[in-house]
Amino acid sequence: MDADGAGSPCYDEDLLHKTILVGDSGVGKTSLLVQFDQGKFIAGSFSATVGIGFTNKVVAVDGVKVKLQIWDTAGQERFRSMTHAYYRDAQALLLFYDITSKMSFDNVRAWLTQIHEYAQKDVVIMLLGNKADVSNERVIRMEDGESLAREYGVPFMETSAKTGMNVELAFRAIAKELKQRAVQQPDEPRFQIHDYIESQKKKTSCCSFM
Numbered sequence: 001m002d003a004d005g006a007g008s009p010c011y012d013e014d015l016l017h018k019t020i021l022v023g024d025s026g027v028g029k030t031s032l033l034v035q036f037d038q039g040k041f042i043a044g045s046f047s048a049t050v051g052i053g054f055t056n057k058v059v060a061v062d063g064v065k066v067k068l069q070i071w072d073t074a075g076q077e078r079f080r081s082m083t084h085a086y087y088r089d090a091q092a093l094l095l096f097y098d099i100t101s102k103m104s105f106d107n108v109r110a111w112l113t114q115i116h117e118y119a120q121k122d123v124v125i126m127l128l129g130n131k132a133d134v135s136n137e138r139v140i141r142m143e144d145g146e147s148l149a150r151e152y153g154v155p156f157m158e159t160s161a162k163t164g165m166n167v168e169l170a171f172r173a174i175a176k177e178l179k180q181r182a183v184q185q186p187d188e189p190r191f192q193i194h195d196y197i198e199s200q201k202k203k204t205s206c207c208s209f210m
């Protein structure tokens, strides 16, 4: 910002960005949110989410605080019409599949159709292939996730709610994109979320960055 207050607008730290987690039942939405919020993984029997609930999280991006209101939805079909109502004012949607479940991967296209029907046109969508730690049960290759994401023009990464792999990165990338959109000037080059994720992934793999 210039000394006289002109130039790029400051980011308003009071803004609350609604982010929704969607995907088939059992793909790990709740677990990933718990990992992000509390840094832990609760192993054991699976208890499906009933309805919808939210968690507020503050993510530090470029020296400012970005507030995410993260809505965890029930993946079960019977809750679908209820959760659609929440898509409308979402600014970001994290769409999950489980790398050990072909059905959850095949259903990604149907989820994207619903997102395009119910969410705003400019919603930020990210595709996540979760349970990357379960390598012996993998049925969806990383390249398949990448290729599907490319087809729809959305960023992609594999995650693990169990080990925490890429969990912070997923939310940080979303927070950075939403923050950039809020302060974007027409003449400024756009923040490229794909490039950001790729550069951060490289840092993680080469230097244990996170």
Ligand SMILES: Nc1nc2c(ncn2[C@@H]2O[C@H](COP(=O)(O)OP(=O)(O)OP(=O)(O)O)[C@@H](O)[C@H]2O)c(=O)[nH]1
Pocket (backbone or CB within 6 Å): 023, 024, 025, 026, 027, 028, 029, 030, 031, 032, 042, 043, 044, 045, 046, 047, 048, 049, 050, 073, 074, 075, 076, 130, 131, 132, 133, 134, 159, 160, 161, 162, 163
């Ligand atoms: N190994 C492994 N297990 C996971 C991971 N994420 C979730 N799980 C397990 O998968 C099961 C389902 O996880 P949830 O987080 O409840 O799934 P969900 O997508 O929230 O399911 P719904 O609430 O029905 O939509 C649980 O038994 C979790 O412990 C992961 O990254 N790795």
